[in-house]
Amino acid sequence: MPKGGKHVGKIASKGTSSLSIPGPPSSKPPDVTPSVASVLDELKSVIKQTQEEKEVGEQTLTGINKTHEKVKNEPRVSLYFKQKLQNQYVNALQAAKRELVLLEQCLKKVDEVKVEIGEVQARAAPPSTRNIDDYRSKMHSGLGTMRRGMLMTVLQQYAVEQQVWKGKPGESPPPLCGCVPADEKYRCKPADQVAARVRTEDGEEQWILAEVFSYNSHNHRYCVDDIDEEGHNEQRRYHVSKRRIVPLPRFKADPLTNPEALFRHRQLVLALYPQTTCFYRAIIDSPPKEVAGEYSVLFEDTSYPEGYSPALDVPQRYVLPMRETKKK
Structure with a gap:
């Protein structure tokens, strides 16, 4: 890199580990926007579902332990208990998978809240520093050393406000999403x-x-x-x-x-x-x-x-x- 360039609730998962997910506040703070409040409501709902699914899984694990207690002293496990244990393990695995899906949804909702708050903060910035055109007008008004700092603020806000791609389940990210390159025939538009x-x-x-x-x-x-x-x-x-x-x-x-x-x-x-x-x-x-x-x-x-x-x-x-x- 050249030094002189051109520009200077807590939800427990199965097993011993646990994952802490902050629940939404009991009352909506006055500065929470409707979009943020909506995501928080969805997060609260998913957390409730996760807790319910966790309880189902724990009940299934308790049932498995009880069945093992019943057969541990038997010289031979009967076909009935073999089938019962098999069904219990299948149910426990399915409950664990459902809980994992819900936990991933919780984490996704938390990220959505972070993005929404970041966009709100960016929109709340002074209008004179929110876009390149305004920056350029300031550039020619004799603001001196403020020029570079203003541009850096604008570029950072562009990064914060950039839209996050939300596809359907199984849908591949389109060109120019993250690291996905543009199509060979893609043509940049003016102002890009x-x-x-x-x-x-x-x-x-x-x-x-x-x-x-x-x-x-x-x-x-x-x-x-x-x-x-x-x-x-x-x-x-x-x-x-x-x-x-x-x-x-x-x-x-x-x-x-x-x-x-x-x-x-x-x-x-x-x-x-x-x-x-x-x-x-x-x-x-x-x-x-x-x-x-x-x-x-x-x-x-x-x-x-x-x-x-x-x-x-x-x-x-x-x-x-x-x-x-x-x-x-």
Whole structure:
């Protein structure tokens, strides 16, 4: 990683372990939105079902133990007790599977609450820092050192507000969901944010965060604008070929329901270096564990003995498939 780049209730599971799931509050706080309250009500309902299923499972396990007590001193287990034990074990296994499904639903609802709260907080931010257009207007109003900080806030809010893909059971994540690449014929639209490999003013090739201005279908080249205008009187515009563009994902992947749509441990990626608008080669240290979580990545950096920087967190939105390009 170059140092001088362009931009500086408690529910017990079967067995001895237990899982603690926080229940919803007894009364709705005044700042809880209707959408959050709705998810909390659903969570309360699922927790109740889980508790009921847990009790059914415990009763079945008690029955199994009693049956074993009855036959432990018998020289030979009768066909009746064999069949009874078999049915009890089948029922216990089915109850455990149902409880597991309900526990997974509980965890999913907790993640939904986190996402909803994050979106509410993002929408509550001052309007002047909520989108790129407002940021640009501030850029030209003489705010000086506030420029980069405002842009970083906007980019982080985009990551927080990114939609989470919710598919039907068994449905595969679509292109541009998490790590799933775009279709070969996919065409980025104007105003889409992308990673673009451009030649900077000092002649260096670099992956930057850019916004699509237009696409020429005759020569298959994009016209893109550098997202970061700091230090320049005019916006920097580049013309690049399609193979030098990597679109940002449209959806976040849910690690609980679609872990296959996340980059794997040690996988090579392009990742946005924190507090900059440049992408660099990196490897995945660990993928997010929950929908509101971030990737932990190691950036390539020859100044470290291992060849990689310490682990840094990067949102799903800004971790992309690695694309090698030939230098002109």
